[in-house]
Amino acid sequence: MKKKKLVNKLGISYxxxxxxxxxxxxxxxSSTFSVAEIPGEFIxxxxxxxxxxxxxLEIINVKEPLPLPVARSIYGQDxxxxxxxxxxxxxxxxxxxxxxxxxVSIDFGIDLAVTNPDKRNSIIGFIKEMTPVLHRExxxxxxxxxxxxxxxxxxxxxFMFLKDTMYGGVRFSADxxxxxxxxxxxxxxxxxxxxxxxxxxxxxxxPEAGNLLVEKIIxxxxxxxxxxxxxxxxxxxxxxxxxxxxxxxxxxxSELIKSYTSTxxxxx
Numbered sequence: 001m002k003k004k005k006l007v008n009k010l011g012i013s014y015x016x017x018x019x020x021x022x023x024x025x026x027x028x029x030s031s032t033f034s035v036a037e038i039p040g041e042f043i044x045x046x047x048x049x050x051x052x053x054x055x056x057l058e059i060i061n062v063k064e065p066l067p068l069p070v071a072r073s074i075y076g077q078d079x080x081x082x083x084x085x086x087x088x089x090x091x092x093x094x095x096x097x098x099x100x101x102x103x104v105s106i107d108f109g110i111d112l113a114v115t116n117p118d119k120r121n122s123i124i125g126f127i128k129e130m131t132p133v134l135h136r137e138x139x140x141x142x143x144x145x146x147x148x149x150x151x152x153x154x155x156x157x158x159f160m161f162l163k164d165t166m167y168g169g170v171r172f173s174a175d176x177x178x179x180x181x182x183x184x185x186x187x188x189x190x191x192x193x194x195x196x197x198x199x200x201x202x203x204x205x206x207p208e209a210g211n212l213l214v215e216k217i218i219x220x221x222x223x224x225x226x227x228x229x230x231x232x233x234x235x236x237x238x239x240x241x242x243x244x245x246x247x248x249x250x251x252x253x254s255e256l257i258k259s260y261t262s263t264x265x266x267x268x
Contacts, residue, residue, distance in 0.1 A: 004261045008225060011035035012250060013202060013237035014042070015063045020243045022051070027247040029254040030056025037202075037235050040064040043092060049099035060233055061103040061142065061173070061200055065092045072109040075122040082126065090133045097137035103199055105142040105173050110161055111153040120161065127165050134169045142173040142199050147190050148180055155193035162197060173200040176221065179211040187224045195228045204237040207249050218260050 010033050014021050028036075036057040042048050043065060052059050064071065066089060074082065096104060108126070113119040127141065134141055145158050162170055172194045181187070191198070203221065205211045213236070225234070236253055240246045 004263055006222065006257075006261060007231055008201075008222075009035050009060070009233040010257065011037060011057070011060060011233050011235045012253075013037040013063075013235045015039045015237060016204075016239040018241055018243040018246050021246075023243040024246050024250065025051065025055040025057070028055060028057060028250050032254040032257055033236075033250075034058060035060040035233050035235070037061040037063060037200075037237070040066065043096065049101070059099045059101045061105055061235070062096050062101060063105045064107065065089070065096060065104050066106060068107060071106050072112075074108065074126050075113070075116075075119040086126075086129055086133075089130065093133050093137050093139055097139055102138065103140050103142050103171075103173075105144055105200070107144050110143065110158060111146070111150065114153050114157040114161075124161065124164050127170060128167070131165075131167045131169065134167070139169070140199050141170050143170065144173050144175050145194060147174055147176045148185075155190075159193045159197075171199040172197050173202060174198050175202045175204055177204050178213070178217050178221070179205055187220060188227060191224060191228060191230075195230065198230060199232055200235060201225070201230065201232065202235045202237045204239070206239045208240060208242075208245065213253070213256065215256060215260050218256065222260075 012028055012033050013036070015037060018024065034057065036052050036059055038048065038052075038059055040062060043062065045051070049059055066085070070085060074085070077085075093104065108123045110120075110123065113123055130141065143158070143162060145155070149155065158172070162172065174191060174194055203213060205213055222234075238246065238249050240249060
């Protein structure tokens with residue numbers, strides 16, 4: 001018999017966290033969580049990377065460095081405005097890369113573009129114009145893909161979108177909403193289209209609505225990650241507005257993970 005061992009880095013996402021996030025940092029158990037994700041609005045905070053580094057957390061991803069309305073309105077914009085957006089994005093990526101941070105996630109609204117070839121091609125064209133900056137800063141662009149996904153978008157359409165960007169530095173972040181999935185769902189099947197192109201996995205849930213991650217959910221998903229040979233980071237993304245509740249949830253998650261990894265399993 002042996003203990004379970006997680007090969008993935010574990011992290012906390014502040015994307016849906018409390019406004020007074022500073023009060024929570026010292027309460028995140030750095031022996032469990034080694035990485036963090038921050039929302040784009042944190043970019044303007046002076047020495048933000050030092051704040052997290054002092055708490056033992058490496059910023060591994062910035063979500064929406066461009067405001068969501070801007071990212072979702074690229075299609076149809078005046079060419080001069082698109083050029084300005086690209087220039088501003090280049091400055092942002094340069095600053096983010098210095099944290100250091102190797103990923104950014106941007107939601108271009110691909111789910112709404114799958115049935116609109118012009119919009120799809122416009123977004124792909126914008127991403128291709130981003131690639132020199134991504135290459136220069138040694139960063140990956142992670143396209144959020146929602147699990148479960150709402151029609152008319154399909155995993156196949158997202159996979160083909162990524163391939164059509166023709167750049168290896170464009171990857172996926174798999175945004176898993178575990179409480180929206182049926183118990184009979186084949187979780188492995190949900191990830192099969194992304195398995196070789198995932199840089200980040202998020203487990204998104206709403207503790208304030210009574211939806212908690214439990215050991216069975218952790219066991220199911222980490223079993224899938226192991227079978228798919230996913231070795232990237234797994235980010236826990238609770239939607240919590242209170243810093244006190246956020247702290248308690250981080251502590252609960254740490255104990256949950258300790259319990260899961262201490263469970264004995266048959267040796268090989």
